[in-house]
Amino acid sequence: MAVVDLNSDIGESFGAYRIGMDEEIVKYVSSANIACGFHAGDPVVMERTVALCEKNGAAVGAHPGFPDLMGFGRRNMDISLSDVKSYIIYQIGALKAFAESHGMKLQHVKAHGALYNMAAADEKLADAIAQAIASVDKNLICVAMANTAMQKAAEKAGLKFACEVFADRNVNPDGTLVSRKLPNAMIHDEDLACRRVLRMVKEGMVEAVDGSHIKVKADTICVHGDNPQAVEFALRLRKVLEENGVKIAPMASFL
DSSP, X not given: OEEEEEEEEEOOOBTTBOOSOHHHHTTTOSEEEEEOSSSSOXXXXXXXXXXXXXXXXXXXXXXXOOSOTTTTTOSOOOOOHHHHXXXXXXXXXXXXXXXXXXXXXXXXXXXXXXXXXXXXXXXXHHHHHHHHHHHHOTTSEEEEOTTXXXXXXXXXXXXXXXXXXXXXXXXXXXXXXXXXXXXXXXXXXXXXXXXXXXXXXXXXXXXXXXXXXXXXOOSEEEOOOSSHHHHHHHHHHHHHHXXXXXXXXXXXXXX
């Protein structure tokens, strides 16, 4: 039986500002990427989100990003590699403490937004992130897209690596995500998205925006839960996968 993890980015509220539908999406995913206070989130939100994961049986992972609350971590930043390492260690450490206070182990680390995208191509940045993760706990799983600088860096640092695919995003012929600045970045047809995900999991293939078919590895699938339609899609996707013989489980259970 094929096994895959479903992950979602949650814990992105901040102070009086509420973002996302965490209470709903956490019911359908097996792993959660929790914001650590730099691009989103705060100590109160982190505590509440970890408790929510504990209640619903979702594994907990850190989602560190650039220190950019106003830009939600989606703006590229020019930061020294030593500073990046410190930022990552700080964010992982904070969430690790909340997880342990609830009797949970931190499962994985997935960089957020611009940091994630930059590290896919920048080998030195990817090395800094992987080294930071390993310095905290070598048992943590690094999550990123396959065949990127981040995968090479994780393997070099001796970390387990989970290959991530996205349920609602188009990809370029080289396997990278189509920029959000382009109109065809997102897949809005739920039937198409479900078929694509099922093919990625079962066949290890996906169709790129130019019509070419490229190889992918799907250990974990990112689903969004920031609106009612996204939550409904997550439920639908999980049902489609399970009906087609795919087991949903936290990545640590099979990697």
